[in-house]
Amino acid sequence: MGLLGKTIGVAPIGCSVVAHQFMNVDMCEAAHGRAPAVASGIRRVHPERVVFTYQGDGDLASIGMGEIVHAAARGEKFTTFFINNGIYGMTGGQMAPTTLIGQRSTTSVDGRTREQAGMPLKICELLATLDGPDYIERVSLDSPAHIRAAKKAVRKAFEYQLAGKGFTFVELLSTCPTNWGLTPPEAMKRMREEVAAYYPLGVYKDTGKEAE
Amino acid sequence: MAKRFKVIFDRERCKGCELCRSFCPKQIIAMDTQVNAKGYCPAMITDQESCIGCQSCATVCPDCAIEIYQLEEGEA
Ligand SMILES: Cc1ncc(C[n+]2csc(CCOP(=O)(O)OP(=O)(O)O)c2C)c(N)n1
Numbered sequence: 001m002g003l004l005g006k007t008i009g010v011a012p013i014g015c016s017v018v019a020h021q022f023m024n025v026d027m028c029e030a031a032h033g034r035a036p037a038v039a040s041g042i043r044r045v046h047p048e049r050v051v052f053t054y055q056g057d058g059d060l061a062s063i064g065m066g067e068i069v070h071a072a073a074r075g076e077k078f079t080t081f082f083i084n085n086g087i088y089g090m091t092g093g094q095m096a097p098t099t100l101i102g103q104r105s106t107t108s109v110d111g112r113t114r115e116q117a118g119m120p121l122k123i124c125e126l127l128a129t130l131d132g133p134d135y136i137e138r139v140s141l142d143s144p145a146h147i148r149a150a151k152k153a154v155r156k157a158f159e160y161q162l163a164g165k166g167f168t169f170v171e172l173l174s175t176c177p178t179n180w181g182l183t184p185p186e187a188m189k190r191m192r193e194e195v196a197a198y199y200p201l202g203v204y205k206d207t208g209k210e211a212e
Numbered sequence: 213m214a215k216r217f218k219v220i221f222d223r224e225r226c227k228g229c230e231l232c233r234s235f236c237p238k239q240i241i242a243m244d245t246q247v248n249a250k251g252y253c254p255a256m257i258t259d260q261e262s263c264i265g266c267q268s269c270a271t272v273c274p275d276c277a278i279e280i281y282q283l284e285e286g287e288a
């Protein structure tokens with residue numbers, strides 16, 4: 001899309017804390033969960049830039065829940081890529097708000113229960129209740145075909161941002177073989193069969209489409 | 213003539229996750245028994261001529277360790 005030179009990303013705390021070393025784009029580091037606040041500021045000061053945040057599920061859905069909800073509600077003109085692997089990966093596999101019922105983690109050793117931890121949060125569905133977002137889609141990185149579909153969603157979010165629309169959000173279901181205790185191919189299978197069953201893929205909001 | 217492809221793995225970049233192997237529709241990717249400098253068994257191609265150039269392996273590789281080229285006639 002030729003946007004590399006005019007794009008600024010905001011990295012989270014989590015396994016992607018060094019995202020600026022993986023991606024060849026200018027990035028800024030935010031405190032845990034605060035990437036949406038930092039991105040709001042950057043985009044307001046530099047309206048000509050393309051701005052995105054890249055956040056894990058611990059970062060976005062626990063400590064940073066307030067920031068993401070209010071940024072979305074305000075319709076801030078940046079894009080969030082939400083990497084949902086159902087676990088706190090970086091810190092060694094603790095339960096996240098997105099950990100599935102029955103899933104084992106170091107803080108739910110016999111599996112998460114509804115009684116103790118409630119039901120896993122569905123962030124796309126939650127944000128789609130707000131008026132601020134213009135585009136919300138959940139994709140999964142579980143197979144070559146779905147990875148290609150995810151690429152399209154990423155492109156669409158950036159296209160909306162370039163068109164001057166408000167908040168755009170792409171959730172990407174991802175694996176964490178290390179903390180799930182599975183091989184990478186087994187983790188892909190679990191994601192296709194178990195994770196996507198609770199987190200249905202699809203478009204949750206698209207004001208461009210609604211307007212047509 | 214059917215299109216032919218060459219699949220190149222970057223041995224030192226590969227972390228031996230086996231995702232490419234598990235998604236290859238032709239099942240022509242295997243893991244080497246010789247480790248790379250990091251100590252992983254990298255992926256390799258076992259039957260180049262059977263590759264259909266679908267790019268499933270390169271798409272799924274988390275470390276961008278795979279390149280696929282279409283071969284000219286007679287090229288190896
Ligand atoms: C203020 C603060 N609280 C807690 C931590 C510890 N911590 C580091 S990463 C992390 C969670 C990361 O989980 P997630 O966002 O899902 O990222 P992942 O590693 O799974 O990609 C936590 C709690 C911290 N660094 N800063």
Ligand code: SF4
Nearest residue numbers: 236263264266267269
């Ligand atoms: S391009 Fe397709 S057929 Fe060829 S090695 Fe990769 S996955 Fe297998």
Ligand code: SF4
Nearest residue numbers: 226227229230232273
């Ligand atoms: S997917 Fe990439 S990193 Fe994983 S085994 Fe294949 S070449 Fe190596």
Ligand SMILES: [Mg+2]
Nearest residue numbers: 056057087089
């Ligand atoms: Mg996580």
